[in-house]
Amino acid sequence: MVAMTEDFKSEALFIGAHPDDGELLAGGLMASMAEKGHRVILADGTAGEMGTRGTAEERAIEGQDAARILGIERICLGLPDGGIGRDIEASTRRVVEAIREHRPRLVFTHTGDDHHPDHNAIHLAVRRAFFLSFVLKYDTGQERHAPRKLMYFWSHRHDVPPPLGFIADVSSVWDKKLTSMKAHKSQFANTDYEGPETFLTNDLFWHRIEARHAFFGSLVKVKYGEPYLVEGIPRVDDPMEFSDVK
Numbered sequence: 226m227v228a229m230t231e232d233f234k235s236e237a238l239f240i241g242a243h244p245d246d247g248e249l250l251a252g253g254l255m256a257s258m259a260e261k262g263h264r265v266i267l268a269d270g271t272a273g274e275m276g277t278r279g280t281a282e283e284r285a286i287e288g289q290d291a292a293r294i295l296g297i298e299r300i301c302l303g304l305p306d307g308g309i310g311r312d313i314e315a316s317t318r319r320v321v322e323a324i325r326e327h328r329p330r331l332v333f334t335h336t337g338d339d340h341h342p343d344h345n346a347i348h349l350a351v352r353r354a355f356f357l358s359f360v361l362k363y364d365t366g367q368e369r370h371a372p373r374k375l376m377y378f379w380s381h382r383h384d385v386p387p388p389l390g391f392i393a394d395v396s397s398v399w400d401k402k403l404t405s406m407k408a409h410k411s412q413f414a415n416t417d418y419e420g421p422e423t424f425l426t427n428d429l430f431w432h433r434i435e436a437r438h439a440f441f442g443s444l445v446k447v448k449y450g451e452p453y454l455v456e457g458i459p460r461v462d463d464p465m466e467f468s469d470v471k
C-alpha cells in the first residue's frame with residue numbers, strides 16, 4: 226500500500242460557485258476557524274461575471290474585502306459563470322489543481338440538490354476532484370494529495386434541510402459574517418447600490434438571514450448556527466470532545 230502524503234498546507238479549502246456563496250453559507254465557520262489560527266482558503270469557482278448585479282472587477286474587490294474581514298485567503302478558479310457544468314472534466318481538473326496546490330485537511334462545498342445549476346455542478350466537480358486528487362496517474366504536474374474529509378454547506382433557499390452532520394456555533398463571529406457579507410456591496414440588500422432587484426436585495430433579506438441562523442442555533446442551544454453535512458460517518462475517539470458535552 227502506498228503511504229498517504231502528510232504534507233498539509235492548509236486546514237480547510239471552502240469552494241463556492243460564486244464570489245458571495247462562501248460568506249452567505251459558511252462565513253461563520255470560516256471566521257471561527259481562522260480565529261483559531263487555522264489557514265482557511267475560500268475558492269470562488271467563478272468570478273461571478275454573469276451576476277445580475279456587479280461586474281467581475283467590482284466583485285473581485287468586494288471579495289478581497291470580505292476575505293480580509295474573515296481572516297482568510299481567497300482565490301478564483303476562473304470557471305465559466307453559469308457554465309460550471311458545461312465541461313465537468315475541465316471543472317474537475319481546476320478543483321484538483323487547487324486541492325493539490327493548497328493541500329487542505331478539509332474540503333467544503335455546496336450540496337448536490339441545489340436550485341442553482343452552478344452549485345450542483347461545483348458539487349459534482351468537487352466530489353470528483355476529492356477522489357482524483359490522490360490518483361497518481363491523474364496528471365496535473367503536481368504532487369497528489371488526499372484531503373481527509375469532504376463536507377457540505379447547505380444552501381438557504383431549500384424548503385427543508387437534509388439530515389445534518391453538524392451545526393457550527395457561529396455566535397461569536399456573527400458580526401464578522403454579516404460584515405463580510407455586507408462587503409459584497411453589489412450583491413446583498415444595500416440601498417446605496419443601484420441595480421436590478423434580485424431575491425438577495427429584497428427588504429427582508431437581512432431578517433431572513435438572521436432568522437435562519439437563529440433557527441439552526443436554537444437546535445444546538447446557541448444564538449446563531451450554520452448547518453453542515455458530512456460525507457461519510459465522522460469517527461469519534463472521545464465523545465467528551467463534542468463541544469456541547471464539555
Ligand SMILES: [Zn+2]
Binds near residue numbers: 246341
Ligand atoms: Zn452561488
